Amino acid sequence: xxxxxxxxSSRQVTLILLGFTIGAGVLTLPSAAARVFxxxxxxxxxxxxxxxxxxxxxxxxLAQEFPKETIVEYSQKLLGKPVGILFSLVLALFFFxxxxxxxxxxxxxxxxxxxxxxPTWFVNGLFILTMAYGASREIDQLAxxxxxxxxxxxxxxxxxxxxxxxxxxxxxxxxxxxxxxxQLERLGEEIGTAFSYAGFxxxxxxxxxxxxxxxxSTATVVGTLLVVVVYTFFTISVLGVFGYYETIHLSWPGLExxxxxxxxxxILERLDLILLISWISAIxxxxxxxxxxxxxxxxxxxGVSKHAVVVWAMAPLIYYLSAxxxxxxxxxxxxxxxxxxxxxISFVFLPFxxxxxxxxxxxxxxxx
Amino acid sequence: xxxxxLFFLFLSIIMLITxxxxxxxxxxxxxxxxxxxxxxxxxxxxxxxxxxLLSIQxxxxxxxxxxxxGGSPEEKPFLVFGTTADTVIAGILQLQRQLxxxxxxxxxxxxxxxxxxxxxxxxxxxxxxxxxxxxxxxMTRIAIVEGKAKEVLNIQPPIGQTPxxxxxNLISPQSGSSFNYISDLGKLLVTQSDExxxxxxxxISKGKETALTGGAAVLKNGKFLGWLSDFETxxxxxxxxxxxxxxxxxxxxxxxxxxxxxxxxxLRTNYRLAQEGNTWALMIKVGGKFxxxxxxxxxxPMAKLTEGLERNVTEKIREELENVIIKAQGLGADIFGIGxxxxxxxxxxxxxxNWEQEFPYFPIKLEVRMEWALxxxxxxx
Numbered sequence: 001x002x003x004x005x006x007x008x009s010s011r012q013v014t015l016i017l018l019g020f021t022i023g024a025g026v027l028t029l030p031s032a033a034a035r036v037f038x039x040x041x042x043x044x045x046x047x048x049x050x051x052x053x054x055x056x057x058x059x060x061x062l063a064q065e066f067p068k069e070t071i072v073e074y075s076q077k078l079l080g081k082p083v084g085i086l087f088s089l090v091l092a093l094f095f096f097x098x099x100x101x102x103x104x105x106x107x108x109x110x111x112x113x114x115x116x117x118x119p120t121w122f123v124n125g126l127f128i129l130t131m132a133y134g135a136s137r138e139i140d141q142l143a144x145x146x147x148x149x150x151x152x153x154x155x156x157x158x159x160x161x162x163x164x165x166x167x168x169x170x171x172x173x174x175x176x177x178x179x180x181x182x183q184l185e186r187l188g189e190e191i192g193t194a195f196s197y198a199g200f201x202x203x204x205x206x207x208x209x210x211x212x213x214x215x216x217s218t219a220t221v222v223g224t225l226l227v228v229v230v231y232t233f234f235t236i237s238v239l240g241v242f243g244y245y246e247t248i249h250l251s252w253p254g255l256e257x258x259x260x261x262x263x264x265x266x267i268l269e270r271l272d273l274i275l276l277i278s279w280i281s282a283i284x285x286x287x288x289x290x291x292x293x294x295x296x297x298x299x300x301x302x303g304v305s306k307h308a309v310v311v312w313a314m315a316p317l318i319y320y321l322s323a324x325x326x327x328x329x330x331x332x333x334x335x336x337x338x339x340x341x342x343x344x345i346s347f348v349f350l351p352f353x354x355x356x357x358x359x360x361x362x363x364x365x366x367x368x
Numbered sequence: 369x370x371x372x373x374l375f376f377l378f379l380s381i382i383m384l385i386t387x388x389x390x391x392x393x394x395x396x397x398x399x400x401x402x403x404x405x406x407x408x409x410x411x412x413x414x415x416x417x418x419x420x421l422l423s424i425q426x427x428x429x430x431x432x433x434x435x436x437x438g439g440s441p442e443e444k445p446f447l448v449f450g451t452t453a454d455t456v457i458a459g460i461l462q463l464q465r466q467l468x469x470x471x472x473x474x475x476x477x478x479x480x481x482x483x484x485x486x487x488x489x490x491x492x493x494x495x496x497x498x499x500x501x502x503x504x505x506x507m508t509r510i511a512i513v514e515g516k517a518k519e520v521l522n523i524q525p526p527i528g529q530t531p532x533x534x535x536x537n538l539i540s541p542q543s544g545s546s547f548n549y550i551s552d553l554g555k556l557l558v559t560q561s562d563e564x565x566x567x568x569x570x571x572i573s574k575g576k577e578t579a580l581t582g583g584a585a586v587l588k589n590g591k592f593l594g595w596l597s598d599f600e601t602x603x604x605x606x607x608x609x610x611x612x613x614x615x616x617x618x619x620x621x622x623x624x625x626x627x628x629x630x631x632x633x634x635l636r637t638n639y640r641l642a643q644e645g646n647t648w649a650l651m652i653k654v655g656g657k658f659x660x661x662x663x664x665x666x667x668x669p670m671a672k673l674t675e676g677l678e679r680n681v682t683e684k685i686r687e688e689l690e691n692v693i694i695k696a697q698g699l700g701a702d703i704f705g706i707g708x709x710x711x712x713x714x715x716x717x718x719x720x721x722n723w724e725q726e727f728p729y730f731p732i733k734l735e736v737r738m739e740w741a742l743x744x745x746x747x748x749x
Contacts, residue, residue, distance in 0.1 A: 112502045167554075171705075174712035180719070245561040260506040260554040270505075 007140040010219040017223030019150040021199025023286030024105035027254040030238035038181020039244040042235040049228030055346040056200035060220040062354040067213040071204035072300040092297040098290035100321035135291035136308035153282035172243040194339035400469035403532040404478040406517035422459035423450035456497035474503035480517040490590035506554030512585035514573040546614035547582035547598040564707020603692035621676020629662035649731035657741035
């Protein structure tokens with residue numbers, strides 16, 4: 001790998017993981033968690049998050065075994081060319097699947113709060129064009145944009161969550177782990193929570209661009225843990241303010257939280273709008289990074305020298321798919337599919353590749 | 369290079385067209401902002417049809433401005449329109465036919481519902497639209513009106529402000545009155561959906577020229593059960609730890625028939641479950657401080673008053689608390705959230721109880737202790 005390409009600092013890597021992971025999923029996460037784990041839904045969010053942190057650690061360790069290559073290259077070395085190519089295609093599909101859903105959620109947020117009558121072609125079209133323009137740039141430029149946008153979104157989200165604590169009642173988080181509230185049979189329906197943690201495989205594509213690859217494991221684990229902290233705090237805030245029964249009926253608990261905040265300053269009376277506008281930045285960072293990673297995976301797989309070509313070629317398909325996710329229930333179902341893919345990649349594919357890498361390394365050591 | 373230039377030109381044109389304004393932007397003077405909504409029963413009801421009277425209050429900006437172009441003091445700076453309908457949407461569509469501006473409910477901050485209409489329709493049916501429309505704020509205040517809600521919308525505020533702001537202030541924390549129960553749409557939804565707690569909403573009625581507040585409506589399963597008096601509402605606020613501050617009048621412990629006014633501003637209520645043999649009871653411990661504010665006799669604060677005054681204030685508060693507990697148990701509505709407390713802290717016991725039947729007879733024991741926090745400006749008469 002050319003040294004000039006190694007431009008990303010550890011802080012940027014952490015923020016890329018935050019920017020990619022935190023997007024649309026968190027807005028619906030507390031409701032899904034409450035439906036499975038009741039008033040202790042935050043425990044579910046925390047436990048799943050810690051599991052994913054473990055998976056992220058395995059993923060970055062795998063990437064560090066091949067510091068000069070992306071997963072597209074080393075998966076072919078480990079699995080053989082045909083299976084490796086197939087695996088890379090699944091990975092490209094994984095990254096790609098985020099883009100239509102993020103676009104569709106963004107459209108819904110714009111329609112429900114800012115521009116109620118704006119048509120799909122206008123909202124989705126402009127969003128996809130903006131994402132495509134961003135994704136056609138290089139990773140260092142994307143990292144800079146991501147740094148600004150995700151920090152703004154997180155600051156506003158934290159501000160709203162802290163203000164909402166004025167309505168927080170600890171009794172809403174009780175009873176703790178009550179058997180009659182835990183509905184594991186709904187796990188299949190609500191597995192969509194996994195979609196909210198799906199960002200860390202990005203490290204297997206961006207490691208060759210990191211200035212100090214040896215620091216990548218710390219950056220990845222810190223990034224994923226920060227996501228866990230943000231999600232858990234947010235879920236505790238929502239459950240503490242609304243209680244379990246109200247939370248399960250809310251489709252956008254994050255927005256409802258902002259709507260219930262009373263901030264005695266006229267200009268900030270509609271905090272939900274401020275949260276919404278800043279959260280579009282968070283959705284954009286997820287979308288644009290997924291777009292970039294999907295295009296990068298495909299361009300490396302098919303030997304296309306400029307990933308920008310793949311980016312623009314994908315735009316019509318993204319538009320078609322985002323427009324076909326016609327309502328809340330449809331895109332939630334799509335989220336379910338991505339979650340299944342996330343679980344398979346995180347807990348089967350990447351650990352399996354890591355084991356293969358370790359076996360290969362030992363064989364090489366014995367050979368010497 | 370040329371292609372790149374053309375691309376940027378194309379992008380600039382798109383940006384120029386799309387970024388100058390919002391999609392289908394609507395001018396502010398093309399909108400009629402609804403500030404308050406009222407529900408009543410219509411005077412006449414066609415047979416077999418059940419409809420409510422939906423009224424909206426819309427401010428008239430020109431008449432609100434005052435000065436040369438403003439309206440005369442006799443002219444009201446707002447209009448109240450009404451129509452009968454069976455759903456809120458149908459009512460809004462009917463009202464829209466009378467107005468050349470588009471009705472906008474995003475700034476509605478007050479919903480008034482008459483006692484009669486809650487009895488017939490229930491809150492759930494009336495508020496369904498407001499729960500689902502994204503533009504409605506969870507901070508929108510809701511009150512139950514003793515009498516006609518539309519009449520309250522027509523009250524001209526005594527001090528220059530918009531009528532909805534006037535009523536809103538009366539039922540908001542800034543009213544500073546513990547006789548009011550402070551609630552809003554968000555709090556109502558949370559209480560309604562929770563198990564083991566029933567919602568309460570503030571009461572409003574029309575006085576001679578002003579609106580009157582104080583007291584609260586007790587609701588269960590969306591239906592109106594009964595009223596709490598001003599003093600019962602104050603007791604409820606204490607038991608819910610939502611008490612702001614209030615004045616109490618007690619008899620002077622040294623001189624029978626003389627009155628001492630005390631200000632109570634620091635109260636704390638704690639719940640605890642206790643088991644006595646096979647029965648469970650809820651122990652409610654209320655502790656707080658008061659200060660003396662006015663004496664009807666010529667003496668002022670004296671050290672020898674302490675014990676007797678503390679006893680009298682304690683008894684006064686205990687009496688109010690007992691009254692509200694008796695009222696709630698009589699109505700069969702757990703407005704204190706005792707069931708919710710049981711569910712949180714003793715879920716096993718909660719599962720064994722049929723709370724609907726148990727609550728009216730559930731033993732509640734009160735322990736009140738008030739202390740005289742002496743801040744004295746003047747001793748003697």
